[in-house]
Amino acid sequence: MSVARASTATPPAIPINTPVLRRILVAFIRNEVRKVGVERVVLGLSGGVDSSLAAFLAAEALGPANVLGIRMPYRTSSPESLAHAELVAQATGIAIATIEITPQIDAYFERFPDATPLRRGNKMARERMTILYDHSASERALVLGTSNKTELLLGYGTLHGDMASALNPLGDLYKTQVWALSAAVGVPAPIVEKQPSADLWQGQTDEHELGFEYREVDRLLYLMVDERYEDEDLTAAGFALEFVARVRGMVQRSQFKRRLPVIAKVSARTIDRDFRYARDWGC
Amino acid sequence: MATTFTVGVAQIDCRLGDVEANLAEYERQLREAKGRGVDLLLFPELSLTGYFLKDMVATVALAPGSPALRRLRELSRETIAFVAGAVEETPEFRFYNAAMFFDGGELRHVHHKVYLPTYGLFDELRYLARGDRIGAFESRFGRSAMLLCEDLWHPSTAYIAAMDRALTLLVPSSSPIWGLERGEVPENAAYWQRVNAVTAEAYGMYLVYANRVGFEDGVGFWGGSEILGPSGEILARARYYEADMIVAEVNLGAVRRKRIAAPMLRDENLDLTINELTRIRGREPAGVVKAPPVEKPPVRKVAPPRTPLRTTRAKTAKPRKTVRRR
Numbered sequence: 001m002s003v004a005r006a007s008t009a010t011p012p013a014i015p016i017n018t019p020v021l022r023r024i025l026v027a028f029i030r031n032e033v034r035k036v037g038v039e040r041v042v043l044g045l046s047g048g049v050d051s052s053l054a055a056f057l058a059a060e061a062l063g064p065a066n067v068l069g070i071r072m073p074y075r076t077s078s079p080e081s082l083a084h085a086e087l088v089a090q091a092t093g094i095a096i097a098t099i100e101i102t103p104q105i106d107a108y109f110e111r112f113p114d115a116t117p118l119r120r121g122n123k124m125a126r127e128r129m130t131i132l133y134d135h136s137a138s139e140r141a142l143v144l145g146t147s148n149k150t151e152l153l154l155g156y157g158t159l160h161g162d163m164a165s166a167l168n169p170l171g172d173l174y175k176t177q178v179w180a181l182s183a184a185v186g187v188p189a190p191i192v193e194k195q196p197s198a199d200l201w202q203g204q205t206d207e208h209e210l211g212f213e214y215r216e217v218d219r220l221l222y223l224m225v226d227e228r229y230e231d232e233d234l235t236a237a238g239f240a241l242e243f244v245a246r247v248r249g250m251v252q253r254s255q256f257k258r259r260l261p262v263i264a265k266v267s268a269r270t271i272d273r274d275f276r277y278a279r280d281w282g283c
Numbered sequence: 284m285a286t287t288f289t290v291g292v293a294q295i296d297c298r299l300g301d302v303e304a305n306l307a308e309y310e311r312q313l314r315e316a317k318g319r320g321v322d323l324l325l326f327p328e329l330s331l332t333g334y335f336l337k338d339m340v341a342t343v344a345l346a347p348g349s350p351a352l353r354r355l356r357e358l359s360r361e362t363i364a365f366v367a368g369a370v371e372e373t374p375e376f377r378f379y380n381a382a383m384f385f386d387g388g389e390l391r392h393v394h395h396k397v398y399l400p401t402y403g404l405f406d407e408l409r410y411l412a413r414g415d416r417i418g419a420f421e422s423r424f425g426r427s428a429m430l431l432c433e434d435l436w437h438p439s440t441a442y443i444a445a446m447d448r449a450l451t452l453l454v455p456s457s458s459p460i461w462g463l464e465r466g467e468v469p470e471n472a473a474y475w476q477r478v479n480a481v482t483a484e485a486y487g488m489y490l491v492y493a494n495r496v497g498f499e500d501g502v503g504f505w506g507g508s509e510i511l512g513p514s515g516e517i518l519a520r521a522r523y524y525e526a527d528m529i530v531a532e533v534n535l536g537a538v539r540r541k542r543i544a545a546p547m548l549r550d551e552n553l554d555l556t557i558n559e560l561t562r563i564r565g566r567e568p569a570g571v572v573k574a575p576p577v578e579k580p581p582v583r584k585v586a587p588p589r590t591p592l593r594t595t596r597a598k599t600a601k602p603r604k605t606v607r608r609r
Contacts, residue, residue, distance in 0.1 A: 279500045280299045280499050
């Protein structure tokens with residue numbers, strides 16, 4: 001039996017309910033951090049909207065004294081990013097530290113002078129991850145993730161770099177939802193309104209690099225992932241088939257980034273296949 | 284004089300896999316409820332064990348004779364009657380998602396969840412055995428039935444409970460936050476509220492819905508436990524997303540009045556339903572069109588439909604019942 005599809009119907013917009021979302025995410029951070037017997041979190045403060053929002057939510061959940069934001073600039077990082085991170089620290093009252101990554105990055109790439117910007121960017125992201133995890137140990141704090149649903153789905157992040165964390169309050173929010181919630185919780189307007197950038201090299205912006213706008217891809221991802229629209233539904237909703245195919249391909253090809261490494265099964269109980277426990281098992 | 288009692292819901296968080304810690308929380312809640320004059324307290328589904336148990340199911344299960352089971356019995360003698368949400372292990376080593384009714388030092392009735400969801404974030408049927416009956420049962424609180432969470436999303440279960448003459452429906456639940464829309468509660472919570480109200484009113488029953496709060500692996504539970512009267516009216520509703528206790532008075536006289544005013548249960552034709560379901564069950568595979576059955580339906584003669592109104596009155600008047608009267 002075929003189901004008639006109403007091509008003229010307006011597709012649903014991405015829902016957002018900022019007061020309830022804020023309440024749930026604050027409770028999430030408080031619950032998942034304290035459950036493991038920890039009071040504090042540490043996060044990388046890039047000056048971007050994602051980490052700024054995460055800092056605001058964490059400060060509300062745990063108290064600003066229990067949140068440490070670390071700025072980890074490379075020599076090409078924009079001074080504006082540092083200033084915006086400072087703005088967040090001032091607005092939330094969280095502690096802030098600055099750890100330059102230029103010496104170790106430059107020392108490494110002296111041996112590989114021809115390394116592409118992609119390799120350099122990934123190396124920087126992973127360098128920052130090791131700094132956060134080192135402070136996780138020294139500060140008895142969990143690493144708070146700041147990846148949003150859009151970049152997780154598109155694979156627009158560095159595996160074991162910015163994608164690494166103990167808990168992530170933003171991983172189920174599309175970028176446009178991050179913007180809306182950020183505005184609602186009081187993230188300073190210059191941070192919410194600026195062009196998103198990984199700031200791995202000068203002049204880089206997400207939307208230029210991706211080749212489409214967040215508002216456009218979020219709407220597509222929402223219908224594709226959350227509402228389970230098939231290609232014909234998506235084209236009926238006004239998306240070009242090439243765009244749909246490209247985005248679907250990005251989601252599929254980056255699936256490995258969202259999973260544990262593949263384990264060769266030889267025993268009766270293999271981790272995560274037939275040895276199944278919640279992450280909260282040991283809490 | 285109608286039967287009255289005070290029912291409460293302990294809307295709690297629990298520790299995944301830590302039965303001992305959760306038992307301690309049960310005890311705290313029971314003592315608080317007793318202090319507030321509650322006669323019967325409901326705990327959420329699997330609140331003695333946590334929800335996302337996966338391979339922990341066998342480890343946290345209550346086997347016959349287990350110390351935790353003994354402690355629950357004792358608690359019902361020391362404090363008040365209550366419904367626990369736990370995993371029950373049977374003597375043949377099956378594990379059920381169970382609602383367990385304790386009163387006066389005894390385990391009086393157990394309901395095994397009959398609809399174990401496996402879609403979306405749910406995986407219950409992988410780890411748990413499926414229950415096979417929805418029986419109403421007698422207690423000093425009148426005739427009740429227990430349904431666990433997803434059970435009630437199948438309208439047939441409440442129908443069966445009503446036809447088995449339940450006056451009160453007790454529904455422990457672990458409902459996760461799912462689909463944040465524009466309202467105050469998630470999409471599935473709004474649906475729960477409609478289901479609860481329609482069920483209570485359609486069958487003229489009290490309905491006690493006990494949901495939990497807290498997070499497991501990032502999945503939050505939205506709370507919002509509620510107690511509804513037989514016209515679907517909200518008698519008490521707990522806070523969303525936070526631990527809470529709600530209390531309300533149950534007066535089975537309200538069930539009587541509702542069923543006099545709207546005697547749909549009396550008029551319900553059980554034979555019609557059974558015959559139709561039997562016909563549907565025996566139908567040829569899809570695609571083979573058959574005329575409505577003119578042949579005699581292949582079903583045993585069953586008793587004529589009961590008239591719940593009369594039954595209700597008779598039951599509540601029985602002197603051997605020890606229900607507190609006010």
